[in-house]
Amino acid sequence: MQVEYKMFAVICAFFVVVGSIYGVFSNWEEPVGSVALYLTAGMCALIGGFLWWTGRKIDLRPDDDPFGEQADAEGDYGFFSPHSWWPLYLGASLGVVALGLAVGWWLVMLAVPFVALAAIGWVFEYFHGEHSI
Numbered sequence: 049m050q051v052e053y054k055m056f057a058v059i060c061a062f063f064v065v066v067g068s069i070y071g072v073f074s075n076w077e078e079p080v081g082s083v084a085l086y087l088t089a090g091m092c093a094l095i096g097g098f099l100w101w102t103g104r105k106i107d108l109r110p111d112d113d114p115f116g117e118q119a120d121a122e123g124d125y126g127f128f129s130p131h132s133w134w135p136l137y138l139g140a141s142l143g144v145v146a147l148g149l150a151v152g153w154w155l156v157m158l159a160v161p162f163v164a165l166a167a168i169g170w171v172f173e174y175f176h177g178e179h180s181i
Contacts, residue, residue, distance in 0.1 A: 050112050053103060056096030063089035134170035141166050 067085030074081065110120035141162035148155030 050103060053096045053099040056092045056099065060089045060092035060096060063092060129173070132170065132173060134166055134173060138163065138166035138170060 063085050067082045067089065070085060071079075071082040076082070110116045113120070141159050144159040145156055145163060148157075148159055
């Protein structure tokens, strides 16, 4: 996890510098922007500190090895359905929900049952039918 905590340390330093520059250019009269940037730096420091703390307790991963090969990280990444149409239905119905948030609540109310149906269909597609496990 060395790469991750170093990345968050760099991002934290960036937000501290940008927050200071923002404060100087606004003559510290508008403190909300500087405070938001400093809080973002603090959150990056929290995440980076957590990754550093946990990274020193576990063994090195293949991506921490500078001489590591791509094949070192191989393994089981899970099962991905090659023939499922449910993500398309779920994405389309969530698109209608997002459109309903902009147009009117009546469209959200019409689309929510389709979201539920598509989510249930995607979760349970391997429990029945041709591809049941």
